[in-house]
Amino acid sequence: MKRSARALAALLVSGLALTACSSSGSGGSSDDSGAPAASALDQASGVTTVEFWHSMTGKNADALTALVNQFNAAHQGKIEVKPLFQGTYDDLIAKYKASVQQKATPAVVQVYDIGSRFMVDSKQIVPAQAFADKDGYSLDDLQANIRNYYTFGGKLQSMPFNSSMPLLYLNDDAFKEAGLDPAKPPTTLAELGEMAQKLTKKDDSGKTVRYGFGAAIYGWFVEQLLAENGALYCDSDNGRSGKAGKVTFDSAKGAEIVQWWADLVKGGYAANTGRQTPDAQAAFKAGTVAMHLESTGVLRGYTEAAKFTVGTAPFPKTAAGDQGGPVIGGASLWISGPGHSDAQKRASWEFEKFLTAPEQQAVWHTGTGYFPVNSKALELPADKEWVAKYPQFRTAIDQLKGTKPTQATAGCALGVMPQARKGVETAIEQTIAGTKTAQQALTDAAKELQPAIESYNSSVG
Amino acid sequence: MPTASSPPEPRRRLGEHGLAWAFLLPSVVVFALFILYPLGRTFYLSAHANDLFGAPSRFVGMKHYTDLFASADFGRTLVTTGLFVLFTVVPGVLGALLLVLLMESRIRGVRLLRSAFALPFAFSVASASVVFSVFYNPASGVLNGLLSHVGLGPVGWLTDSQYALVSIAISTIWMNLGYNVLVLSAGIGSIPGEITEAARLDGASGLRLARSITVPMLGPSLFFLVVISTVNALQSFGQIHILTKGGPDGATRTLVYSVYEKAFAYGSSDFGTASAQAVVLMVVVLCCTAVQFGVLERKVHYA
The missing domain is CATH 3.40.190.10 (Periplasmic binding protein-like II)
Structure with missing residues (x-):
């Protein structure tokens, strides 16, 4: 029992700190006059x-x-x-x-x-x-x-x-090898899917040596794609005109995006390296995926590590008519x-x-x-x-x-945003595993998130 | 026996008690501060809702508990936890037993083997998990590389929800192997030589010797390992955190990991729910240990 109590102790280290104050110190004032003058x-x-x-x-x-x-x-x-x-x-x-x-x-x-x-x-x-x-x-x-x-x-x-910001990274050498022009990268999810098929390469034994597409299962990318479409991620204008009361990522557009991703994986055209970002990065650097979603922050590392020419393209739109852009x-x-x-x-x-x-x-x-x-x-x-x-x-x-600042590209301001992102990641995993359709998985994720949103909003008051 | 020994003088008894308390005091203080207090605090937190910063805000009674048992997710977490115990304890103890029995046969270089098998004991959970994450890596992992040579795979060791728990169990078994081998080796070493010798004289050897003499005589060690491994499995955190973070799709979310997620991960500071889960975990550990002592220990032969 000593050991189990010790496991609890980890959780309760912070508990020791709680005793000092039973109510939170959230009553502070931080109105506009909270800024002191330079003379201070x-x-x-x-x-x-x-x-x-x-x-x-x-x-x-x-x-x-x-x-x-x-x-x-x-x-x-x-x-x-x-x-x-x-x-x-x-x-x-x-x-x-x-x-x-x-x-x-x-x-x-x-x-x-x-x-x-x-x-x-x-x-x-x-x-x-x-x-x-x-x-x-x-x-x-x-x-x-x-x-x-x-x-x-x-x-x-x-x-x-x-x-x-997210970018679409390309393995230019793979493009040329597949007879594609890296100067004409895919601009929509549909195009990306088609090119991924062409870029997927198998060896004589039928084993895939290069996938057309591969990215970490990272909810950020779904947020980006929805914003590219101009769609909102949560209500109250993405939480910008008031407190968001529910998420809206379980829309038909959201389902279309997640299903697209899962279908590429299930079809054998996209590598599933899981949620861990370093694993997805390693796959791209090793040349085992030809197209890849990542942040601008990794560009230098990629150009230094990769043995092929690294290309970049704008983050894809969900469809040709999309008027949105990426979220910062x-x-x-x-x-x-x-x-x-x-x-x-x-x-x-x-x-x-x-x-x-x-x-x-x-x-x-x-x-x-x-x-x-x-x-x-x-x-x-x-x-x-x-x-x-x-x-x-x-x-x-x-x-x-080229991105006009809008409510969609401002991103969703939700108190429990980290949990929302995790919920979408779980939905992608479920759709890939085939245990649920994308729509069902996203609907469930939104439903599971609801108590957290409500409890957050009620504690903000 | 009231007359067999007269009670000590009150003053002397007081002195002895005082001395006893003086010796006990440091451990009592440590125990109270680091075990009793957190334990009580956990119960307290589990009955309270939290404000924005995780501080207990209002009393909610048993709500966190009833919510937990009403949620399908938590049921799944309990099942996952049970499976993880099963997948690690049974093969972990049996595997170590097999290795130790094999090392009993007088083959050359057995000392070297014994050291080799005890080696995992020297690795921390964190470093061993990082090594396993390299083995399991979907793109450049050693395991998929080996599989491809025999025309199999690739297997999504950590990315496929069917395999992820088993993959973590495998790494855990390896990590525990060294300790298990050490305990059982010591157990075998303490079996009195004349018993084995007598059995050998009676013509027992190999399997027969193992089945009738060695394994029963190892009873206390095996029992100890089963209890310790179960408690360890119930508390495993490092390997899950490093290898899968409870994923994919919650396939490796054990009770301990769920406690962590609710309390600290993803910007969540739901200490109420986390504490309720911690209490459930404590009860589970308590029950497992009680059952093992009640059922298994009866069958253990203490020489």
Whole structure:
């Protein structure tokens, strides 16, 4: 019994923290006047410390550390930003919730795209817009679609930092071998399916040595395809005009997308590498899948690792008439209000302005492959040089420029978005396994999600 | 026997008790802090709903429990958990027994084999799971590579819901093998030599010796392994987290993994439901152990 109790202990480590406060600290005020003026920092004595939680690893973490060091050096004796890695985005948000209960939130926190609604509802933050308004600081340089994603109630809530977009990646060599022109990539799901058939290659024994298509079972791609179609993922205009009360991904369009995917797998034209993104990436890099969906962020890694010419194409439309576009992904930076001094809030804002300035975004973009959130960054020589070296990135730039910011491309702002994404992933798996039709699987997923949505909305009040 | 020994003087008894408590105190404190308190807290949380940040917000009584038992998903989780125990405990213990019995036959290099079989014991769950994920990799995995040489496959070891649980069970069996072999080897070593010798003189050897002497004499070790393996299987987390994250389509979502998902994964902080599941898990472990002690132990022969 000792051992089983120990298993429980893992769960309850956070429980120890709960005793201090039985009610949540959610009553803080973070209205527009929550942003202090620049003088707050001038009046502060000594060094103002900014605790910054993030989820960056590897090369991205190196690039981030370099930027933080640069900021700290420029504000020596005045501001010190302390970056703290907190695990995956999911881990980070779990820890952030605990920190709210303990009234010990970090000054700046990096939260993934789908955590945005929760951050707004948490009432723990000072909107970026409040600072910008106070300062008369223009946010116009921020890329319009990216700004659109993080805007709630007409106000920019957080500063976008690391943004990415999905692309269709191509194995150009495989295209040529199959007699296809990589300059004419598929633009719709139907075309992609046809080409996948042509690109699938078997050896003499009938074993598939190359699949035409392959992507991780990642709900993000379904979100993207629905947005390409201009369809909404949840009600209340994708949760933008009010709190979303239910998801709408179980539409005929949603079912069409999931069924398309499952049919490609069942037909033997798409590899099923499961949910793990690294497995799907490995398959593309190894040349065992010819077309592949992934974020812009992996482009550099692909061109360095692959022994073939890596091509990129705009993310496919669901059908020829689609008027939508991709939804921005990645994460943004949130400034904490309650429990933080005016000097800290101000220092946090200075840090965010620094990170999103054209020079820093150019460094960030070229060092990581994330899309620059500041459109001026693309005009800097260092950035132009990088794009010249990786011309495939041009696809992403054009794709975003060609996307009109709408409610569909703003993405669904749902408090339980991570669970919604997981529900869609389960639906894809069920459709591939053949245990359900796509429509049935999505309907069930939406139904299972409903209690979570309602419980979330009722706890937000 | 009231007169056989007179009770000690009260003062001395007090001193002894005081001393006993002083010795016990550190472990009592640790026990209370890290086991009793979390246990009580789990019961408390399981009866409360949560606010946005996972803090208990209002009393809901047995609602989390009734919701759990009304949900088909949870039923499936229980079945998966049961299957996982079955798939790991039975082959894990029998496999180790077979290896140990084979090593009893006097073949050359048996010491080397014994070390080799005990080797998995030295691997942490995390590193072993990463190695297995390489074996199982759908595109470049070793296993599918081997299968293709004999014209089979590819098998979706971790991506096909039919195979995923078995694949994780295989990796778990391997991870536990070293420990099981060690325990059984020690058990065999402690069988008195004269018993085996007597049996040999009576003409028993090979299977007969194993069936009538070695295995019955290993009873206590085998019983110990069955209990420990069952509890371990019920609590397995690392390999599931690294290999499948409970998927595909929930095929490898065991009770422990479900607790984790509800409490921490996917931005969920449903500590109420997670705690209710943790209580169910505790009851399951308790029942399994009680049944094993009640039924199996009767048949164990302690030399």
